[in-house]
Amino acid sequence: xxxxxxxxxxxxxxxxxxxxxxxxxxxxxxxxxxxxxxxxxxxxxxxxxxxxxxxxxxxxxxxxxxxxxxxxxxxxxxxxxxxxxxxxxxxxxxxxxxxxxxxxxxxxxxxxxxxxxxxxxxxxxxxxxxxxxxxxxxxxxxxxxxxxxxxxxxxxxxxxxxxxxxxxxxxxxxxxxxxxxxxxxxxxxxxxxxxxxxxxxxxxxxxxxxxxxxxxxxxxxxxxxxxxxxxxxxxxxxxxxxxxxxxxxxxxxxxxxxxxxxxxxxxxxxxxxxxxxxxxxxxxxxxxxxxxxxxxxxxxxxxxxxxxxxxx
Numbered sequence: 001x002x003x004x005x006x007x008x009x010x011x012x013x014x015x016x017x018x019x020x021x022x023x024x025x026x027x028x029x030x031x032x033x034x035x036x037x038x039x040x041x042x043x044x045x046x047x048x049x050x051x052x053x054x055x056x057x058x059x060x061x062x063x064x065x066x067x068x069x070x071x072x073x074x075x076x077x078x079x080x081x082x083x084x085x086x087x088x089x090x091x092x093x094x095x096x097x098x099x100x101x102x103x104x105x106x107x108x109x110x111x112x113x114x115x116x117x118x119x120x121x122x123x124x125x126x127x128x129x130x131x132x133x134x135x136x137x138x139x140x141x142x143x144x145x146x147x148x149x150x151x152x153x154x155x156x157x158x159x160x161x162x163x164x165x166x167x168x169x170x171x172x173x174x175x176x177x178x179x180x181x182x183x184x185x186x187x188x189x190x191x192x193x194x195x196x197x198x199x200x201x202x203x204x205x206x207x208x209x210x211x212x213x214x215x216x217x218x219x220x221x222x223x224x225x226x227x228x229x230x231x232x233x234x235x236x237x238x239x240x241x242x243x244x245x246x247x248x249x250x251x252x253x254x255x256x257x258x259x260x261x262x263x264x265x266x267x268x269x270x271x272x273x274x275x276x277x278x279x280x281x282x283x284x285x286x287x288x289x290x291x292x293x294x295x296x297x298x299x300x301x302x303x304x305x306x307x308x309x310x311x312x
Contacts, residue, residue: 057126
């Protein structure tokens with residue numbers, strides 16, 4: 001499917017860094033009540049409730065945050081439609097509370113977590129990460145979440161657990177485009193175990209200090225910043241620990257275009273376009289794409305000895 005055209009720069013207005021955290025709630029358990037608002041209210045106001053208190057993030061030098069309005073009105077979430085504005089227009093039908101995540105497979109302690117319990121696994125942190133989409137656009141996003149390793153440690157994987165598989169919700173009542181065979185629903189993604197345990201890999205529950213909007217994957221989504229954006233499964237309801245490499249959704253749909261690893265590699269072109277440059281949302285000119293999206297110093301050792309042209 002060809003990506004929609006980028007909006008003209010004049011339509012993307014950068015938002016100043018938010019500074020006021022005095023109104024943040026004091027306990028993680030309060031998130032549940034903050035989500036108990038009428039369906040569509042988040043989309044209508046574009047300002048979801050504030051998250052519980054969290055550790056502020058470290059800005060990326062010489063990088064500005066992509067505006068909240070842009071992050072919530074431009075993106076991919078095919079369960080709500082094929083166009084870049086479809087999620088923002090249609091995701092009000094998603095009901096992100098109550099919510100549970102089933103964790104199963106090669107673990108000693110399989111468990112069903114509700115969203116409040118997940119928020120107590122580790123202190124919430126703001127992580128200001130670059131986001132690079134395989135289609136050529138990019139952003140700088142102030143996610144709020146916790147390391148995936150905090151959940152992994154709770155369920156105690158067995159020695160057979162080599163990969164972690166993430167399943168998204170696929171409910172045609174809440175997600176109208178699940179009725180169409182755009183992909184083999186539900187949406188599935190996966191990481192190797194050492195990737196999932198890496199400190200950069202998080203489960204995000206918010207952005208810009210607020211509850212994660214429906215259109216951005218509420219109430220919980222995967223974020224691995226050195227990988228292309230399609231790797232970040234949204235609205236996760238199941239996490240499975242498995243021995244064999246899982247077949248992810250885009251691998252099933254187009255195996256010649258989308259591999260399991262999805263590491264940002266500007267030296268390897270997509271079959272239909274180059275990955276050497278990107279356009280940051282809010283900017284006119286393209287900039288060079290960085291290997292591993294700029295996180296090579298932290299993650300390149302995970303792939304020592306691998307042919308990153310074959311393992312794309």
